[in-house]
Amino acid sequence: MLRLAVTGASGFLGWHVRVLLRALGWPEPAVVSRAELADPERVAAKVAGVDRVLHLAGVNRGEPADVAAGNVQLAAQLARGLRHCPTPPASVVFANSVQAGNGTPYGDAKATAARILADTGLPLDDLLLPNLYGEHGRPFHNSAVATFCRLLAEGGQPEVHGDRDLSLVHVTDAAARLAGVPAGGSWDPTMPALRIGVRALADRLSAIAATYRTGEIPPLSDRHDVRLFNTYRSHCFPAHYPLALPRRADARGELVETVKVHAGGGQVFCSTTRPAVTRGEHFHLAKVERFVVLRGSAEISLRRVGDTEVLRFPVSGTEPVLVDMPTMWVHKLVNTGSDELVTLFWTNELFDPTSPDTWPEPVEETRPAPVAVGA
Template structure:
């Protein structure tokens, strides 16, 4: 279990690194803010004695000259703090780019930054990252995936003006590579890439959205299908939930179609819950999980890992609805009625006790455990 310090902890990659560390039960990393980087003594204090410093902060968008200057300045500031550390950290891991040294202001500044960190005298793991995608990416900033997902979630449709092949890596795989985790969970530090054309990507996500808009589940035939679908769902939550389920009734009773999956693995199970009892209190990194209350009344509560706001959905078996748990959100369900609660659950994968992808995390945070907000 390593002690880490991280720059860029509040960014897209930084958040996923912190979520993975949370799942693994590692100590929360020391956060080196932009304000800290302007003060070498503050950096030195935060990196002294740690096992590994992850340099994730960078400038990806803006005027070319500002992008170049920004990436170089961040590396210079960090390197100066590293040199002043009373106990030098064990190593530095640099979230570099496959574009490093490609002749553009961004690529050349990333290559220069790698050299500056190497001159600090510490071992540097220079990780060349391709295009990253994943849950809660910023549209028009982090990736085309985030942009397409947000457009579709808002009822629009992606437009592709120039098709080209992309090499996409899920951000959790990149996070596992940066912190040095071996394969073994839902992550893969070898960073397997999805090679796909922009048009095929747009068409695939559009198909996901069209199917899911009805409450049905699109084909989830491989790990990239699952992760792209989870990325799309992250842009739908919470505005698109709950998803209504039509009920067909006659003199025999009622019928509700709770899960219509168009392909891939899956497991369905039911549970009963006594009044006042809560189930859950965990999150998933990749698993798709569906809740449908069939009898009784309940409250489903969710909190994004690393945030403090709790979202609540009152649900009832009298009007069954779907709430699909977004990945990396802690969630639970509480029986709020006076009778036994009957709930149907569906997941996109068979339960594997050796790799359950179920990570303990309370939805409600106690006052003694405030959530830090990286800057």
């Protein structure tokens, strides 16, 4: 368990780093804000004695000259703070880019930033990151995946004007690599990449969106399918939920189609819950989980990790609906009725008690939260 300090903690990658640390119960990292970076003494106070400084702050959009100057300035400010530190950190990890040194203003600035950090004399892990994707990425900013997902979630279609090959890494894998988290659970610090063309990516996400439009689960044949699906779902939530389920009735009674999975399985289980009793109070990093109340009445409450707003869905067995839990959202189910509650649950994977991907946390926040990333 390492003690960390982080720049760029409120960005896409920084938020995912903090969510992973929170799941594992590691200490909250010391956050160095952009305002603090301008003051060497404040930087020194924040990073003194930590095991690892993660330099995630950067500029990747804007005028080329501004982007270049911004990335060099941020590294220089951190370097000044490190030199002022009476007890320097054990190492620095730089979230660099595979574009470093490629002759563009951005790429050359990232290479210069790496040299500036190396000149501090501290051990430097210069990590060249490819394209990152994942839940709650900013469309038209973080990645083509986020842009395509947002367009599809809003009923549009991605437009591909020029095809090229991409190497995509899920952001939790990158977070694990940066933070020094060993392999385990749903993350992989070796950062296995999905290599795919832009047009093929658009087609793959379009197929996911078309299948999921009625609540059917698309094929989830590998870890990238699951993570692309979770990324798409993050752009659907909360506007697309709850989703009404097909019902059929005849003289015998009623039938409700709760889960339809294309080319896959998973696990289905059913629970009863007594009045006023709560289930849940946890979040998942990768697992897909569906709630369907079949009898009684309940409230499903959710809060994104690092946020304070709680979303609430009243649900009832008289009008069955599905609510799929978005990854990295704490959730719970409370029986709000006077009778026993019957709920069906589905997950995309069999429960593994050695790696359950279930991270306890109350929906009603009681401790300091990670800075939430903008959606």
